[in-house]
Amino acid sequence: MSGEQKIAIRVRDLEVSYDDNRVLQNINFDVHEGEILVILGESGCGKSTLLRHMLMLRSPQGGSVHYGDIDLCQASENELDEIRRDFGVLFQSGALFKSLTLGDNVAMPAVEFTNLSKDTIEELVHLKLEMVGLGGMQELMPSQLSGGMQKRGGLARAMVLDPKVLFFDEPSAGLDPVTSASLDHLIITLNETLGITMVVVTHELESIHAIAHHAIMLGKNHPGILAEGTPNELQNSDIPRVRAFFNRERYDENHGVLSGN
Amino acid sequence: MAIRVEQSITFENAEAVYAELSGYVRDSGNQVVRFDLSGLGEIDSAGLAVFHRIHSNLRIDGRQIEFINIPDRVRQLFELSNIEHPSAGAVSPPVHQGELERIGQLSLEAASDFRDMLGYIGRVTLALIWSMGHPAKVRWGDVTRYVQETGADALPIVALMSMLVGLVIAFSSAIQLAQFGANIFIVDLIGIGVTREIGPLMAAILLIARSGSAFAAEIGTQKISEEIDALTVMGLKPIPYLVIPRIIATLLTLPLLTIFADLFGVIGGMIIAQVSLDVTPTIFIQRMAEAVSLWDISSGVLKSLFFAVLIAGTGCYRGMETSGGAMGVGRSTTDSVVSGIFLLVVADSVFVILFHFLGLSF
Structure with a gap:
């Protein structure tokens, strides 16, 4: 399905190091419009680092990240601010501002960046919360919400200005299977009905199978992309490390796949 | 008669469209206000919010809203945001307290704070004395x-x-x-x-x-x-x-x-x-x-x-x-x-x- 689709984000030769430690290298991939791209890999492989660089929260040591015609790595602060209006990000913890009510959290981008009236914003907040299943809870403080609800709240805030691209950092981390599944369902519904392009960082196998149109896998101790394809292609990959990940097996650099017990 | 919407409603023009549409709604005076969406152009969340707002206003007056000829794409959006059956308002209404009650509560809190503090001073003193006897444990x-x-x-x-x-x-x-x-x-x-x-x-x-x-x-x-x-x-x-x-x-x-x-x-x-x-x-x-x-x-x-x-x-x-x-x-x-x-x-x-x-x- 990705054949004729337009490319939303193009990453080329991205290179990232922390001090002398090369974390990412030769990273090349495209995010197509309207697709759900999953970035996966073992803990510590640089998934979240890649996401942070796609958002230009940190500048890479080399390479480019194009959104449309603009290279984010070369863009000025003002251009970046402009581009980030098209982006929505759900951080791992939801990152709701603890001093504001849920409703004020969600309203914040709309208050800052649009000239809608207070009443319209209130309705906007209401309907976004309704979309994520938190209808009627706008008066609650983040501390009164469970972890899963905080994430949904963070998602409502990320979506309030109708972003073209939504980024998710470990959306199902720390959630129970039921909540996690309903969040996956929400991601799919939003993608299908609103056509939002999505970039999801995760290592949850169930989520990957449920939501990914396309996936790239980063390798631990290997700063490049290990494998790329649909979840099914990856599961049947020739690379032992990739297969081990998808079949939940132990793996060791020297001995390959280790038997279960 | 239905109110025909023949434009896009987006973040840029939402307030203007709201003013226009709510004018029609006021003039129509019908118990059930119908919107014909067959000519609707682009609509984003701000557009949805406009319809939500009109709906809320009508509900307060005991009137109803109805949409006809909804394009498929828009229907999905409507369903996602639950426009027909929004959830009830705030979960917990704020509790009203009398002055006396508040004074009483504050006094109780102060008393319990004081008790906590005394307990803390006692525990610290004991721990200090214990530490003097066990300097290796410090x-x-x-x-x-x-x-x-x-x-x-x-x-x-x-x-x-x-x-x-x-x-x-x-x-x-x-x-x-x-x-x-x-x-x-x-x-x-x-x-x-x-x-x-x-x-x-x-x-x-x-x-x-x-x-x-x-x-x-x-x-x-x-x-x-x-x-x-x-x-x-x-x-x-x-x-x-x-x-x-x-x-x-x-x-x-x-x-x-x-x-x-x-x-x-x-x-x-x-x-x-x-x-x-x-x-x-x-x-x-x-x-x-x-x-x-x-x-x-x-x-x-x-x-x-x-x-x-x-x-x-x-x-x-x-x-x-x-x-x-x-x-x-x-x-x-x-x-x-x-x-x-x-x-x-x-x-x-x-x-x-x-x-x-x-x-x-x-």
Whole structure:
């Protein structure tokens, strides 16, 4: 399905190091419009680092990240601010501002960046919360919400200005299977009905199978992309490390796949 | 008759469209207001919000909304945002309290705070006594780190502030003293004033600002990130582990800081004595030996021992009381400084009165 689709984000030769430690290298991939791209890999492989660089929260040591015609790595602060209006990000913890009510959290981008009236914003907040299943809870403080609800709240805030691209950092981390599944369902519904392009960082196998149109896998101790394809292609990959990940097996650099017990 | 919508509704024009549409709705006066969406252009969330708002207004008047000829794409959006059956409003209505009830509640809270504080003082005292019997169990590594942070690192600011205060006091009194030809008494004023009160207070206030607040913030952050709970379940008591090393460190540093503050306060006074009153440093020091007794200095140092326990104890207590995330840490830090300074001044007043009645202030 990705054949004729337009490319939303193009990453080329991205290179990232922390001090002398090369974390990412030769990273090349495209995010197509309207697709759900999953970035996966073992803990510590640089998934979240890649996401942070796609958002230009940190500048890479080399390479480019194009959104449309603009290279984010070369863009000025003002251009970046402009581009980030098209982006929505759900951080791992939801990152709701603890001093504001849920409703004020969600309203914040709309208050800052649009000239809608207070009443319209209130309705906007209401309907976004309704979309994520938190209808009627706008008066609650983040501390009164469970972890899963905080994430949904963070998602409502990320979506309030109708972003073209939504980024998710470990959306199902720390959630129970039921909540996690309903969040996956929400991601799919939003993608299908609103056509939002999505970039999801995760290592949850169930989520990957449920939501990914396309996936790239980063390798631990290997700063490049290990494998790329649909979840099914990856599961049947020739690379032992990739297969081990998808079949939940132990793996060791020297001995390959280790038997279960 | 249905109201036909023949335009796009987006973030850019939402307010204008709302004004226009609600005008039609007002004019129509129908019980059920119909919108024909066959001609609808682009619609985004702001557009949805406009329809939601019109719907809410109608509901208040007991009227209804209906959409006809909804394009498929828009229908999905409508379903996603549940426009037909929105959830009920706020979950918990705010509780209204009478004045009396609130006063009662505040008194109960104050009483329970006081009880908590007494319990805390008791536990800290017991832990301190226990530590004296078991010096090997004290975390001396932490103690040295806190000595560095509360003591050595504070030297420059303590020196600067005490000297400035010494300068200011000497300068303000120099004019008065000169009028009476009592120039030499600048030494008595500075010597006794600085060693008994200014030195201990300056050192203590800076300790509150630099370290008491830091203790509250550190322990508060540990509290909200469940580190204190982790200590407790590992069988490590938070007070010996977190509070006692800090108290021991400040007990060691504050007396030294006090002597240091005394020294620089006197130097400040000495400078002014030379400049404004022609009292040379040699005369100043000679007179100082006559005017200032060892008790003046040691009473200040003695007080500082109590201040040290008070300041470290308050900072740690506020830290342990922290709740409610980043805001809570900010509140505890503020509280640690405010109540630290308050208790410091109260304690100092008690000492003044105590020394007076014991015949120790002459």
